Amino acid sequence: MRKAAADIHRTRPEAVPREASSTSTERGIVHPVVIYPFKQPDDYSDLESLYQLVARLDADRTRYARPITVLDRKTHYAMAQDKLFLAFRGDVVAKHSDILEAWCVDTCQMWCSGLGMAFEQGGPRDVYWLIPGDFNYGTRVGREVLGRLHDLPEIVLELEQDICIGEIATDHNNSKQLIDTYGTFALLYNWFPAEAQEIRRFTERPRSEFFAVRHDFLREILTQRWYPYEQTVVMLLHAVFARKRITRFFVGNISDLPDGRESFASAMQQVERIERVLKSFWRERSLAKPGWVQEYHVLEARSEQIRRTGLTILENLSGEQA
Amino acid sequence: MNSSYHKNLRSVTFVCNATEAQSVSLVGDFNQWNAAAHPMKQMPDRSWLLGVELKHGHHRYAFLVDGGLTLDPRAQGITRNDKGERVSLVPVS
Numbered sequence: 001m002r003k004a005a006a007d008i009h010r011t012r013p014e015a016v017p018r019e020a021s022s023t024s025t026e027r028g029i030v031h032p033v034v035i036y037p038f039k040q041p042d043d044y045s046d047l048e049s050l051y052q053l054v055a056r057l058d059a060d061r062t063r064y065a066r067p068i069t070v071l072d073r074k075t076h077y078a079m080a081q082d083k084l085f086l087a088f089r090g091d092v093v094a095k096h097s098d099i100l101e102a103w104c105v106d107t108c109q110m111w112c113s114g115l116g117m118a119f120e121q122g123g124p125r126d127v128y129w130l131i132p133g134d135f136n137y138g139t140r141v142g143r144e145v146l147g148r149l150h151d152l153p154e155i156v157l158e159l160e161q162d163i164c165i166g167e168i169a170t171d172h173n174n175s176k177q178l179i180d181t182y183g184t185f186a187l188l189y190n191w192f193p194a195e196a197q198e199i200r201r202f203t204e205r206p207r208s209e210f211f212a213v214r215h216d217f218l219r220e221i222l223t224q225r226w227y228p229y230e231q232t233v234v235m236l237l238h239a240v241f242a243r244k245r246i247t248r249f250f251v252g253n254i255s256d257l258p259d260g261r262e263s264f265a266s267a268m269q270q271v272e273r274i275e276r277v278l279k280s281f282w283r284e285r286s287l288a289k290p291g292w293v294q295e296y297h298v299l300e301a302r303s304e305q306i307r308r309t310g311l312t313i314l315e316n317l318s319g320e321q322a
Numbered sequence: 323m324n325s326s327y328h329k330n331l332r333s334v335t336f337v338c339n340a341t342e343a344q345s346v347s348l349v350g351d352f353n354q355w356n357a358a359a360h361p362m363k364q365m366p367d368r369s370w371l372l373g374v375e376l377k378h379g380h381h382r383y384a385f386l387v388d389g390g391l392t393l394d395p396r397a398q399g400i401t402r403n404d405k406g407e408r409v410s411l412v413p414v415s
Contacts, residue, residue, distance in 0.1 A: 151399075151413050155380050159401065159411075201408060202400055247411065249399035 028125030028215070030153040031118035032057050032067040034097060035110050035209075037134040040079050044088055045138035050131070051092045053146050058096040065121060067097035069133075070114035072104050107132075107209075108231040115213075116222055124215050129153040132209040145210075145252035152212035155247050162217040162244035163235060165203050166210025166251040175262040178317055180205060182310035183271035184233065190303050191278040195240040203248040206233050207274075210251055217244055225284060230277045237281065264318040268311055275307050331375040332414045338385045340392070341368035348372050349391075350383030355403065357386050376414045384409045 034054060041047070057064040071093075079085040093099060102113040111130060118128050129152060136142040145168065155164045170177045184206055188196035199206050207230060213221070220238065227234050239246050279300065286292040338346050346362040352374070353359035362370035362385070370385075382403050385392045391407055393400065399411030 148413075151380065155399070155401075155411070158380050159382065161401065245402065247399055247401035249411065249413075 026125060028123065028127055028157055029063060029065050030057075030157070030212070031065040031122055031126060031128045032097075032131055033111075033114035033118050033128060034067060034069045034131045035107060035114065035133050036069050036071045036075065036093070038072055038075055038107065039134075040075060040082070040085055041134075043138075044084070046136050046142060047088070047133065048092070049137040049142060049146060050133060050135075051096055053137075053149070054131075055096045065118065065126075068100055068114050068118055069093050069097040070100050070102065070104075070110040072110060073101050074103070076101060106228040108227060108229050111231060112222070112226045115218060119215070119218055119222060122215055126215045127153040127156045127212050128215070128218050129212040130209065141252050148249075148251040149210065151249055151251070152210065155249060156212045156214050159247065160245065161214065161247045163211060163213045163239050164247040164249055165205070165208050165232070165236070167203050167205045167208055167248050168210075169250055169253040173317075175267060175314075175318075176207075177204065178314060179262075179267050179270050180207065182313045183267070183307075184274050186306045186310050187271075187275050187278055187303060188233070190299060190306055191282045192237060195237050198240045199236045202246050203236075206236050207270075208232055211235075227277050227280070229273045233274065234277060234281060241285075262318075264315050267314045267318065271307060271310055271314070275303055279303065330378040332378070333373050334376050334412060334414060335371065335373045336362070336383075336385075336394070337396070338362060338370040338387065338392070338394070340370060340385065340387045343370070343387045345388060346370040347386045348374065348383060349386050350381055350409075351403075352376055352381055352383070357389075376412070378414055381412050381414065382409045383412060 032054065034050070037047070054067050054069075057067055071089075089099070100114055100117050102110065104110045104113065115128050115130065122128065129149075131149065135145065137146050149166065152164045152166050155161055172178075172181075185196060185200060188199070188206070209232065211232060213235070217239070220242070221235055224238070236246070238244070282299065283292075283296065286296070289295070336348050340346055346364075347357050348360040348362055349355045349357055360372055360374060362372040365371050380399075382401055383394070383397075384403075384407075385394060391409070393408060394410040397410030398413060400408060401411050403409045
């Protein structure tokens with residue numbers, strides 16, 4: 001625990017607020033935040049490919065801040081005796097990034113910790129780039145994604161966008177796409193119908209883990225309630241409410257690969273999480289409205305029907321016996 | 323921007339499959355959304371084609387099909403222009 005605290009706080013005193021030194025002509029820099037996989041894969045080839053990119057970013061200090069890698073303390077303890085992990089951590093991860101260790105209830109808390117730390121080191125023109133670590137970067141599709149990810153923060157900088165969502169194109173039968181079609185969007189249309197339509201004008205993958213976000217927008221989101229999961233959906237809702245500038249950019253295409261299957265249990269968990277977040281977020285925004293309780297009960301009843309229907313469809317498509 | 327930035331031009335080919343259209347032009351940040359700047363040429367298969375040289379970076383654009391702003395279904399990205407209209411996005415590297 002002491003080590004975790006030390007790791008978290010070590011960088012803060014060194015963080016120089018860049019706002020005071022910024023000039024009107026200064027171009028912002030990009031802060032890469034890598035989310036280290038919660039479960040360490042046996043094969044390091046994907047992470048090796050990812051950290052080759054991180055090394056290049058670390059070497060280009062005119063455009064990029066020192067990358068941050070967020071590592072869950074549970075991962076640390078699970079791998080504390082693993083020599084291969086310790087070597088990779090020391091020789092690769094720590095060499096090319098500052099490691100932020102934190103106890104996190106879920107991945108989105110890792111996002112919050114990493115983006116929060118980067119934000120405290122950043123300035124008003126800067127952009128924060130989230131890079132999920134648990135992707136098959138060593139594969140053909142992974143290399144394609146790695147080659148395009150840098151576009152996300154560049155788009156935010158060049159086109160003065162508030163958020164750029166990276167989207168991986170999939171076919172309609174990919175399980176993530178099915179979950180978004182029958183779960184995410186179906187529930188969004190119930191709780192936030194107008195905003196859901198606006199989000200879908202940009203993306204079919206509102207739960208994407210690939211995104212870049214501008215300093216001011218990140219400040220707004222960080223100072224509001226952060227959810228432990230489905231935070232991308234919440235950010236997109238905030239963006240639509242506040243009329244932020246949203247861009248979607250394709251970072252890869254996995255429609256021709258045979259993978260993309262998830263268990264029904266996983267689909268169920270994801271849909272239930274989405275519903276929980278949307279319910280909480282709706283209440284948060286509606287508490288000041290007279291009669292919100294009655295409206296909530298109506299929406300909740302519909303939401304349950306939608307969730308049940310969505311899960312029935314997903315169960316049928318998964319081919320699993322419940 | 324320095325001079326090398328300006329010299330860094332790449333040829334990009336745009337294709338619009340508006341086979342029934344009478345006129346199609348390419349509009350974007352690179353021509354100040356001027357409908358007359360980049361008229362597209364109709365091909366024997368009735369699609370519309372145009373190659374333009376663009377600077378390194380990301381460019382917002384759309385097709386103007388018989389006067390109507392139309393997204394490129396093959397675009398790599400989607401965003402809004404300064405008027406708030408949904409437009410397409412092309413990266414040039």
